[in-house]
Amino acid sequence: MDSGRSILSTRTYETLKTILFFYVLLKQSVKAQRHLRARGIITTVREFYTWIAQHVIMLALRLPAAQRKVKTEMDKAKLDIEAQLVPKGIDVTRHLALPTDGQTPEWIIAEMDKMDAELGKPNSWKLGKLSGAVYHGGEDMERVIVAAYGKYCVSNPLHPDVFPAIRKMEAEIVAMTLKLFNGDHGAGTMTSGGTESIIMSVKTHRDWARAVKGVTEPEIIVPSSAHAAFDKGAAYLKIKVHSIPVDPYTRKVDLKAVKRAINGNTIMLVGSTVNFPDGNQDDIKGLGKLAAKYNVGLHVDCCLGSFIVPYLEKAGLSEGVNGKYKLYPFDFRVPGVTAISCDTHKYGFAPKGTSVIMYRDAELRRHQYYVNPDWSGGVYASPSLSGSRPGALIAGTWAVMQYMGSNGYLESCRQIVTCARTIADRIVSSIPELYILGSPPASVVAFGSKHPKVNVLEVGDKMSQRGWHLNGLTGPAAVHIACTRLTVDKVDMFIEDLKDAVKEAKMQPTGKGSMVAVYGLGNSSAVGPAMVGQLATAFLDTMYKA
Template structure:
């Protein structure tokens, strides 16, 4: 007790000395000087706090950007860098969007409309024939998840029936309104949501993620958080960083284990702050195909009273049905304490046509933050559940029809086949000299890497054999995302055969440098100035819309 009292006395002594010091500094000064100095000091401290703790980029990242900006302004170095940038952007344009010889872009409306038969012929013989990847034969990683000709024919008929429906006016189109409500309810059911579980449909996984982030931003505002932060693993989908950019939130990344590719939970816990408005976990992660630790992140969310979003865009229509079939997969739905929302893409493994995704919440309180309501517009009261105002009832109808047509048994059969196919390909890859698999995939995706050669050379070699692969970075890899088409007889075996042949050919000279688009990928990963990489991508996006030959 005496020890505590002595420390208290020392503390009071220091406070008294500080008081005398401040009084001495203010002695002889006018009141306006003291007030002005105080205001300036407060503003400087506030500015420093914002720059250090609330800026979307860390101090180190901003210093790095400033350094490279100065470097690029130097006469000789800057000119050389710009020349290489233009050369690379030109190569991207040439390689990514070539036109058939003699073809040109239409840049003006025809004076008179093209007759129906002539238009259909133009579409099939000219535009559709430009496709070079046999995606219907399963030579595409992910991207298309269709059910085959019979299903496509049914979807065409369903779309035609509802082609005029606009869900901006649900009172006019009650049938498609009912369909959307039923799609959401069915998803809440197989994610084991309680009686209050709810949600909406969106145009895709990115919009579903954006809506969850917007909902949690509004929830944070209500709790008095002025500068909401999204806390996500570095393996989280880029849409979370996009949401932070759109909604003026701060995006905070937490590392993953370099071997398992799972979230570093202690690191995530350390990064939780008073501004954290949501925690993110993937089931599975897109880069590595591992189902991250939903239970552990859920515990963090419950302990700190922070909402937890499960990004199941890739696995939402596989994991629940694989578990139904008895396959042992980590938990990821509303039965996990702490989980408050889930996103799932119906237009991926839900097998619906493109433009269909779902975001579901544990209760309406969270979903309310997603809605936009304007009661003061002169055009009347305006409200929309997600980003879009006008929404195609035909797209929603095809989603509903797909789910009713496939059914739980159909999704279960599809899930089992996809997981078994991924396991087969993974086992083969692990036995190919020169190749490695990143982490331990759980569901539908595996990331193929190499410690021996530039893996982007493999991606280019597979492209030459007619395959189209995703690429990942940090570390470099090519992704194989298994779809229903890969479960057809001979498709996975054909991929493995080409993979073995391409790898064996590369291994003859593993140190050879990549060329073409493979070299650009490798260069992009190694460049420390990410603003230069952004310019490459900007060139790609500009080329996408360019009509210049």
């Protein structure tokens, strides 16, 4: 009897082991099949090759001679970074501990002036030689913002009963922004910027898919041109990302590849209006059809499009010129769109640190909230990532939106977009070595090189020597300028400097500038991105070196 039970127990155990083995095998096979379907055979093989190459090179770099060489080069690069960011010399005043007694307001202002003098060029941005970075609405608007700051500098929307006006202003900012994007029946919240807006949307769609569809291994599908904040959010929230290539000519995401990547774990698709790298727009209507068909979310990233793209139609610029620069439908009027992010601190001219994340309805927004009813400190609930938030930023944003008004934003859109399109047209007509990426409808223009002897990153470095702060891109190598109000009267200067930079890059290339060093290194070998990552880490470390 005991022998029979033992045999039965053994058989049961072996059967369970077999079932578990085949379950794990089936699960991993499904994952592999989905990955292969999303990436395609060629991309999968390329990724596998890159992975092998990286590991082989990393093993080689462990050799003492290679380690010494890499360390020498990295140390030199780190010193170069420090030389650019950290002031040197015994004459530099450093505040590394609290003063024994508090300083006077007059001393504080004087010390700030002294820092500006020591570090140099505190107002160089006013020259307008910038790509984005400073979205300046003018000195009159600065005074409006400062007045709002002063009135609400200690306010905190975490306590709406203490600061009811801040609560009201935030709700009105969200409502006004929703109306701009035709989301009259939608819902939203403010955040600290585009990155938080995007991360909140990723979190919201993850929790929605888990609650409604039972998805426990979420995946999102993003164009390769989408903002890195989607990858950042996915890394934080442990979500798999499928990066889909864009058409090399139109710069729009490949819809067929997006469709192949959709599976039972997909929670969200992503499209941009406009994207950061080259300022082009994805096919939002096409993405919306896929999102609706497969019952997944669709986030439209309008952080950079901001208060430009909603006004293109009113400004008479949405149809473009001669087939170029056309803007296609992108907002909540497009079926399938479930979320839109918009940075008020860009072309809304609000103070830095403000953005709005919008949803098609309030039910979806509830999945963004964090609620803890069992905390010993009482019920804790917050709408977004932050708990306490600076109410002064909300007040500043509300004040700016009231100050600008719809007509102010309309005129701003008209000036900035005309500026960007003029730059694009003049590059095409007068600088034959360069070409424009896609057909950017808004404020961003990216240019690459079509001349074998002109490295566009070298051109970017030559522009830096002329005082321009532009953005270097990779995939393909390019340089972009995000036009702002500061750029509007700098078009002639930009084009003339760009012509000279192209000539110089063609005749006297050095290959030693920042863009060539960083972006060129990233594409130079399988280990390039790892080296760039180390440089980026060193840069971040240096940011906190006093």
